[in-house]
Amino acid sequence: MQCLKCSGLCSKWGSINGKQRYRCRKCGVTQCLAYYYNACKPNVDQQIVGLIKESCGIRSISRLLHISPVTVIKRILRIAETIKKPSIAIGRIYEADELKTYVKRKDNEQWVIYAIDRHSKKVVDFRVGRRTKKNIEVLINTLLISAASRIYTDGLTTYKSLIPQQLHTVKAYNINRKERTNLSLRTHLKRLSRKTICYSKCAAVLTACLKIYFWF
Ligand SMILES: [Zn+2]
Missing domain, CATH: 3.30.420.10 (Ribonuclease H-like superfamily/Ribonuclease H)
Structure with a gap:
């Protein structure tokens, strides 16, 4: 399997929930071929941001991405925490x-x-x-x-x-x-x-x- 992060080559690395787990030889990230739990998939945060901007509520995001509403809310709060207020230009x-x-x-x-x-x-x-x-x-x-x-x-x-x-x-x-x-x-x-x-x-x-x- 190819690494989802850096496209490096992965080797088998134990299993999780009965599914084969892999570990990237290059960057060391562990991952699965198919995720059982949708919130773990890469780019979920980007998708949530996109949907918020497209006027989706928590429940529609939850339905569209097959993630529980509680997880959606947690993610939204987590994403927002990382956003810093932009610096304001002087004299405007x-x-x-x-x-x-x-x-x-x-x-x-x-x-x-x-x-x-x-x-x-x-x-x-x-x-x-x-x-x-x-x-x-x-x-x-x-x-x-x-x-x-x-x-x-x-x-x-x-x-x-x-x-x-x-x-x-x-x-x-x-x-x-x-x-x-x-x-x-x-x-x-x-x-x-x-x-x-x-x-x-x-x-x-x-x-x-x-x-x-x-x-x-
Ligand atoms: Zn990698």
């Missing part, structure tokens, strides 16, 4: 906005508070939580530390107290791009789409999915 123009969703129950309102770089159109930072001053402040502070040259926001009064007046513009101008980001988010992430029965059961998984969607 940012747009901050909030997107409403809920976790577990309809009355448990949660917001995705995020900021995009107007030039690169990339999400530079986000938070999941209630739309409190504290949560918004963390995001705005990140922007201020990166020497924002201007910050566009909606009319929410909290922003006025957090952003120095000379940097702040309440949007009206170029409103479309941000609303467009909202729209893409709702279309691309199953858990954020409206008028479906899909929703997040857990804030940690929601955060993980957003991280994968924005930065992977």
Whole structure:
């Protein structure tokens, strides 16, 4: 058998669950010819990322890849842990906005508070939580530390107290791009789409999915 990792030659190396196991002579990785347990197959993580970006929920990913939903969730959390927040360029123009969703129950309102770089159109930072001053402040502070040259926001009064007046513009101008980001988010992430029965059961998984969607 050829190694799945480096295509080197493998030799027999004991057995697992009654199946022949092999070990690569070159890189030393042990592997099986056919995996009994689908989550062990190579590229599963990539497939999960691809499906999240294609608006698949946990259950559809589980059905498509023949992996249990619990494993899918574990993998999502594990993948998200490895993703680092990209470094923010200095002195850019940012747009901050909030997107409403809920976790577990309809009355448990949660917001995705995020900021995009107007030039690169990339999400530079986000938070999941209630739309409190504290949560918004963390995001705005990140922007201020990166020497924002201007910050566009909606009319929410909290922003006025957090952003120095000379940097702040309440949007009206170029409103479309941000609303467009909202729209893409709702279309691309199953858990954020409206008028479906899909929703997040857990804030940690929601955060993980957003991280994968924005930065992977
Ligand atoms: Zn190998």
